[in-house]
Amino acid sequence: xxxxxxxxxxxxxxxxxxxxxxxxxxxxxxxxxxxxxxxxxxxxxxxxxxxxxxxxxxxxxxxxxxxxxxxxxxxxxxxxxxxxxxxxxxxxxxxxxxxxxxxxxxxxxxxxxxxxxxxxxxxxxxxxxxxxxxxxxxxxxxxxxxxxxxxxxxxxxxxxxxxxxxxxxxxxxxxxxxxxxxxxxxxxxxxxxx
Amino acid sequence: xxxxxxxxxxxxxxxxxxxxxxxxxxxxxxxxxxxxxxxxxxxxxxxxxxxxxxxxxxxxxxxxxxxxxxxxxxxxxxxxxxxxxxxxxxxxxxxxxxxxxxxxxxxxxxxxxxxxxxxxxxxxxxxxxxxxxxxxxxxxxxxxxxxxxxxxxxxxxxxxxxxxxxxxxxxxxxxxxxxxxxxxxxxxxxxxxxxxxxxxxxxxxxxxxxxxxxxxxxxxxxxxxxxxxxxxxxxxxxxxxxxxxxxxxxxxxxxxxxxxxxxxxxxxxxxxxxxxxxxxxxxxxxxxxxxxxxxxxxxxxxxxxxxxxxxxxxxxxxxxxxxxxxxxxxxxxxxxxxxxxxxxxxxxxxxxxxxxxxxxxxxxxxxxxxxxxxxxxxxxxxxxxxxxxxxxxxxxxxxxxxxxxxxxxxxxxxxxxxxxxxxxxxxxxxxxxxx
Numbered sequence: 116x117x118x119x120x121x122x123x124x125x126x127x128x129x130x131x132x133x134x135x136x137x138x139x140x141x142x143x144x145x146x147x148x149x150x151x152x153x154x155x156x157x158x159x160x161x162x163x164x165x166x167x168x169x170x171x172x173x174x175x176x177x178x179x180x181x182x183x184x185x186x187x188x189x190x191x192x193x194x195x196x197x198x199x200x201x202x203x204x205x206x207x208x209x210x211x212x213x214x215x216x217x218x219x220x221x222x223x224x225x226x227x228x229x230x231x232x233x234x235x236x237x238x239x240x241x242x243x244x245x246x247x248x249x250x251x252x253x254x255x256x257x258x259x260x261x262x263x264x265x266x267x268x269x270x271x272x273x274x275x276x277x278x279x280x281x282x283x284x285x286x287x288x289x290x291x292x293x294x295x296x297x298x299x300x301x302x303x304x305x306x307x308x309x
Numbered sequence: 310x311x312x313x314x315x316x317x318x319x320x321x322x323x324x325x326x327x328x329x330x331x332x333x334x335x336x337x338x339x340x341x342x343x344x345x346x347x348x349x350x351x352x353x354x355x356x357x358x359x360x361x362x363x364x365x366x367x368x369x370x371x372x373x374x375x376x377x378x379x380x381x382x383x384x385x386x387x388x389x390x391x392x393x394x395x396x397x398x399x400x401x402x403x404x405x406x407x408x409x410x411x412x413x414x415x416x417x418x419x420x421x422x423x424x425x426x427x428x429x430x431x432x433x434x435x436x437x438x439x440x441x442x443x444x445x446x447x448x449x450x451x452x453x454x455x456x457x458x459x460x461x462x463x464x465x466x467x468x469x470x471x472x473x474x475x476x477x478x479x480x481x482x483x484x485x486x487x488x489x490x491x492x493x494x495x496x497x498x499x500x501x502x503x504x505x506x507x508x509x510x511x512x513x514x515x516x517x518x519x520x521x522x523x524x525x526x527x528x529x530x531x532x533x534x535x536x537x538x539x540x541x542x543x544x545x546x547x548x549x550x551x552x553x554x555x556x557x558x559x560x561x562x563x564x565x566x567x568x569x570x571x572x573x574x575x576x577x578x579x580x581x582x583x584x585x586x587x588x589x590x591x592x593x594x595x596x597x598x599x600x601x602x603x604x605x606x607x608x609x610x611x612x613x614x615x616x617x618x619x620x621x622x623x624x625x626x627x628x629x630x631x632x633x634x635x636x637x638x639x640x641x642x643x644x645x646x647x648x649x650x651x652x653x654x655x656x657x658x659x660x661x662x663x664x665x666x667x668x669x670x671x672x673x674x675x676x677x678x679x680x681x682x683x684x685x686x687x688x689x690x691x692x693x694x695x696x697x698x699x700x701x702x703x704x705x706x707x708x709x710x711x712x713x714x715x716x717x718x719x720x721x722x723x724x725x726x727x728x729x730x731x732x733x734x735x736x737x738x739x740x741x742x743x744x
Contacts, residue, residue, distance in 0.1 A: 208613055208635075210568075236525075244656055246637045246681065247506060247725065248550045248563065248594040249607060249614045251527060252570040255547065256591070259568020278526045279547060279565055283483075283504050 194230055195305045198223055202286070203261055205299045207242070210256035212264060220261060223303065224268035234274045236304040237261045241282045242295035254279030261301045274308075352462070354386045355399045355407025355429060362413035365420065369444050372422055375451040376408055378491060379469045382715060384690035384708040385459065399429040406435070408458060419443050424454040426461060436461045448493055468686045472729045473693055474498070474508040474517055475704055478722040485519050490686070490693075490728070492704070492717030498532065509551050510729045511577075512558045518551040518577070529562060531577055542575050542582050550593050555730070556601040561585060563593040572606060586623045594638045598645060605629070605639040605648060616650055618665065629667045636661075638682065642689050642709070649673075649683040649692055649709075660694055662709065673711030684728045685709075693717075695724040 201223050203216040212220070227233055239258030241250040258277035266272055287297035358373045370378075380386040389402040399407060410424040419441055426436040436457060440450035452469035459467030468490055477486045479497065485508045488495035499505040503522040510517060516533035518541065529541040529548040541560070542548055550563040560582075561574050570591040575582025586592060590610035597604060604621055607614045613634040619626040630636035635653035642648065642662075649662045658679040663670045674680035678698035685692055686706075693706050704718040704726045 244658070245635065245653060246594070246614075246651060246658075249609075249637045251547070251549050252563070252565060252591045252593045252609065255565035255570055256568050262568070277568065280522075281527070283506070283522070 191230070191307070194226055194233075198226055198233075198235065198303050198305050202300045202302045203257075204296060205257055205301075207295070207299065208245075208253065210253065210260050212260055216261075217264065220264050221268065224265050224270060227265065227270045227274070228268070232308045234306045234308050235276070236306070237265075237275060237277045237301055238284075238304065239277065239279045239301050240284060240286070240298055242298040243282050243285060243290065244295065245282070247281055247283075250281035251279050254281045257299075257301050351385060351387045353389050353402045353404040354380060355389045355391055355395075355402075355404040356380065357391055357394055357407055357409035359410040359412045359422070362411075364414045365412065365444075367444075369447050372410060372412055372424070372447065372451055373408075375448050376455055379452060379455040381713070382491065382691070382706060383455075383459070383467060383469070384713065385463065385467075394432075396429060405429055406462065415441060420447060422447065422450060424451070426458050448491075449489065452489070452491075465688060466731050468688050468691065468728075468731070470732045471687060472514070472732075473684075473704065473717075473726050474510060474729070475695070475718075475726040476506050476508065476724045477718075483724075485517060487517075488717075490706075490717075492719075498534075499538075507549060507551060507725060509553055509727050511553055512555070512730065514729045514732060518553065518560060520549045520551075529560075541577055542573070542580060544580075545573065545582070548573075550595060552595045552597055552604075554597055554601045555599065561595040561597070561604065563595070572604075586619065586626075588626075596638075596640045596648075598641050599643050600645075605641060607637050607639070616648070629665065630663070631667055632670060640683060640685060642685050643687055644689040647709075649685065651681045651683065660692070660711075671711070673707065673709075682725050684726050686728050687731045693726040693728055695726060 201219045203219055204213065205211075205216070206213070227235065237258045239254035239256070239261075241253050241257075245253075255277070258279055262272075262275050262277045265275060282298070285294070285298045286300065287294040356373050356377050358371065377388050377390065380388045389399060389404040389407075391398050394407070394409070405428065406426060407429050408424070408426050410422060412420055412422045415421050420443070422440045422442070424438045424440070425434055427434055438454050438457060440454070442450045449470070455469040456467035459465060459469075471490045472487055473490055474485060474487045476483050477497075478484075482502060483504045483506055484500065485498045485505045486495055487498055498508070498517060499519065499521065501521055501523055505519055505521045508517045508519040511531065511533070516531060516536070518529060518531045520527045521530050522528075526547045527549045528543075529551055530538050531541055532538040542562070542564075545564040545566070547565045548562050552561040553559075554561065558577070559574055560577050561572060563570050564573050570593055571588075572585040572592045572595050573582045574585045585595075585604075588608065588610070590608040592606050592608050594607040595604055596606070602621055603618055605616060605618050608617050614637045615628060616630040616636050616639045617626060617628050629639070629648065630650070633652050633654060637651050637653075639648045639650040647662045647664055649660060651658050652661050658681045659675060660673045660680045660683045661670055662673060673692070674694070674696070678696055680694055680696040680698070683692045683694045690709060691706055692709055693704060695702050696705055697703075699716070702722045702724045703716055704723045705714050705716050707714040
């Protein structure tokens with residue numbers, strides 16, 4: 116739920132930024148349109164034509180821009196969703212990355228290499244067993260292992276933050292091994308660098 | 310054998326239900342009897358119901374009922390209950406002393422309670438106290454009297470006036486709450502939409518230090534009661550596991566950065582802090598010795614968590630626990646001779662104590678769900694802990710040998726108890742009207 120809100124915020128911020136750019140472009144075309152009447156003031160009809168053409172051109176440009184923006188927003192959203200869905204799982208009281216985890220992380224690494232504006236927060240979690248205190252240290256170790264892997268993949272450390280939630284934010288409820296294994300994980304939050 | 314015991318206990322409960330028909334069992338639930346040999350030396354003490362003037366509309370328990378619960382919880386007494394003074398019974402039960410009193414309504418709707426401690430044989434008055442309190446303060450007045458009785462008979466401070474801080478899930482969010490040691494007079498301390506946890510008491514019981522997640526990471530905060538909250542040591546990334554130095558009030562805590570967890574020590578007033586120990590392993594769950602000369606902590610240098618101890622200057626590091634793969638969160642008994650800790654076996658958490666060299670291990674909880682987070686009463690007689698033996702996590706008190714397990718929270722989900730320090734004897738709990 117929180118993630119959805121975040122995506123909505125990010126995408127609306129991106130929209131705003133692009134709309135702002137589109138607006139800035141308009142004054143650039145305006146001086147040309149105004150210069151034309153000054154040069155050939157007698158041919159007001161053709162000037163009006165030019166004006167209308169310029170207007171429709173600008174409108175067309177804005178529409179294309181909006182479409183491009185929407186496509187970009189959808190692409191980013193898909194990427195963010197993909198990264199946020201890539202939970203990495205661990206064995207009990209372990210912080211080593213499994214082969215499966217490494218495969219997933221390689222995909223995340225690829226995405227981050229392509230999309231330089233993304234910064235991520237890596238959250239380390241544990242299952243419900245054990246003390247709060249030790250589980251904080253275990254979550255921190257897990258988040259760090261993920262960070263180290265991505266750093267080795269070529270992601271700048273400045274784009275990554277790691278934080279431990281210990282056993283405080285379980286994904287699955289219950290005292291079954293199934294729930295435990297779902298909760299021994301690291302997951303990602305994505306932000307877009309301004 | 311155990312069946313018989315159970316039957317006996319239920320018989321006792323039924324008998325009690327007949328004697329005290331209304332409302333008593335709702336709050337008194339010392340039913341769980343732990344097997345294991347009790348090493349406790351308890352002293353029999355007589356308790357006789359208080360003489361009552363008519364005109365009191367009782368909503369709380371009666372004075373003698375409150376004293377009985379205090380005596381049962383204290384780990385110091387065996388209660389010899391009697392409807393009236395009965396020298397034959399008291400002599401036979403070796404109850405050298407007994408408590409009783411008088412209670413009457415005052416004109417302004419309060420209660421005037423006279424409390425007495427007598428020598429059984431001679432009926433000599435050893436201690437007499439008068440409390441004039443509203444009925445809702447009666448419980449605390451009786452706790453104050455009970456602690457005076459302990460002081461009179463044992464020359465030691467009792468814990469009936471102490472409190473416990475713990476974590477309670479309120480509307481789905483973990484919040485820090487405080488209650489009297491017996492679970493009554495609960496009040497909520499944090500009111501955040503984010504998790505609060507790991508409360509510990511600052512010196513003099515002026516306030517608490519705890520962890521909150523409002524910045525999307527664990528971070529320490531402190532709050533004096535009735536005052537605004539203050540973030541602590543913001544120069545560190547993720548901070549938790551607070552432990553207040555009992556001598557100078559400095560805070561030991563864990564901080565995790567880049568996957569490494571170290572212990573730091575800092576001054577909560579100035580905000581300055583430094584690394585406590587330079588070790589390759591991760592360290593967490595620090596705990597001070599009673600006079601703050603040494604520190605217990607957990608290290609993962611062997612893979613899983615094990616308990617270690619070292620001097621407060623970082624010297625003389627040695628390992629305490631060797632049995633089992635998961636030993637965590639040690640706390641030092643106020644008498645200094647033993648530690649209590651939590652151990653995990655087959656995924657179940659249980660509470661143990663051992664001597665400081667790791668010998669003489671005693672398992673205190675067994676076969677009853679998870680049992681975690683032991684915290685010593687300041688007199689060292691009792692241990693509070695949280696357990697999900699009833700299905701949900703609740704707070705329990707037991708004697709330090711694991712006997713006499715008593716549940717003190719009833720509803721919701723309650724975890725991570727931390728016992729307060731002693732309350733100042735010069736400041737009796739009822740704010741008005743005592744003596």
